[in-house]
């Protein structure tokens with residue numbers, strides 16, 4: 001079931017066009033990532049969906065929202081740089097946040113205890129937030145964002161500022177939470193998106209350049225890379241490989257011939273057949289798939 005529908009959304013800041021006429025919709029229960037380089041418009045989209053920014057044009061519709069209902073009841077939002085009162089303990093902070101969300105003191109207490117467990121920081125509940133690690137702060141921020149049981153949780157770059165341990169903790173938490181709610185999060189790292197999201201929206205300069213599942217993207221963009229080392233005459237073999245139908249590009253770097261191709265099986269076949277027939281002096285043949293980051297660069301720079 002569709003939970004959110006965005007139609008022809010645009011946002012301009014004093015003549016700067018940050019989001020340009022984008023449309024998409026989400027099905028409930030999915031985890032969707034907004035991916036794009038710096039300045040692509042991720043934060044602007046999230047802030048607009050959260051009701052913190054007014055669109056210049058276009059429409060955001062939450063299908064579950066009753067007329068006159070407050071959008072904030074449906075959404076939990078964790079900004080890229082959340083601000084905490086570092087002198088408060090984690091528990092005090094959540095109780096305070098729950099009371100701001102109109103829970104009674106007793107309910108707030110119960111919800112805070114539950115969420116401290118849920119996000120895995122119960123042991124540190126009476127420690128001051130100033131003493132928390134980056135990963136713990138981020139988990140506390142997520143607990144605060146879901147204090148009022150929203151249907152849609154939006155996280156702006158939730159793992160970008162974390163070290164590998166903190167990053168792992170938060171990605172695991174997101175993996176668990178996505179069973180309970182729809183999650184939309186932004187990142188500029190494709191491998192994070194690959195790990196937790198079901199669907200991706202790839203942005204460049206305020207526009208959606210690709211949308212769909214990671215598998216779809218892989219099929220469309222992933223290229224193979226072959227590295228070859230020859231005993232001699234590198235240039236000669238480069239010219240030969242260049243003319244093969246499956247090969248996209250070749251270049252020589254530090255004594256190695258780097259070859260890219262869309263169809264790895266076909267490329268390997270063409271090279272190895274020629275090598276066998278003409279007895280090429282190959283001393284090394286390495287086959288790699290391009291990394292996710294290579295793929296990201298390809299999509300955003302297209």
Ligand SMILES: Nc1ncnc2c1ncn2[C@@H]1O[C@H](COP(=O)(O)OP(=O)(O)OP(=O)(O)O)[C@@H](O)[C@H]1O
Pocket residue numbers: 013014016017018036037038039040041042043044045188
């Ligand atoms: N308050 C503002 N006033 C003017 N321009 C802004 C403002 N906020 C963002 N922009 C511009 O809008 C564009 C999109 O910015 P936005 O922060 O949404 O991108 P982003 O993808 O979240 O980037 P990052 O990864 O750096 O956070 C950029 O060109 C940015 O400079």
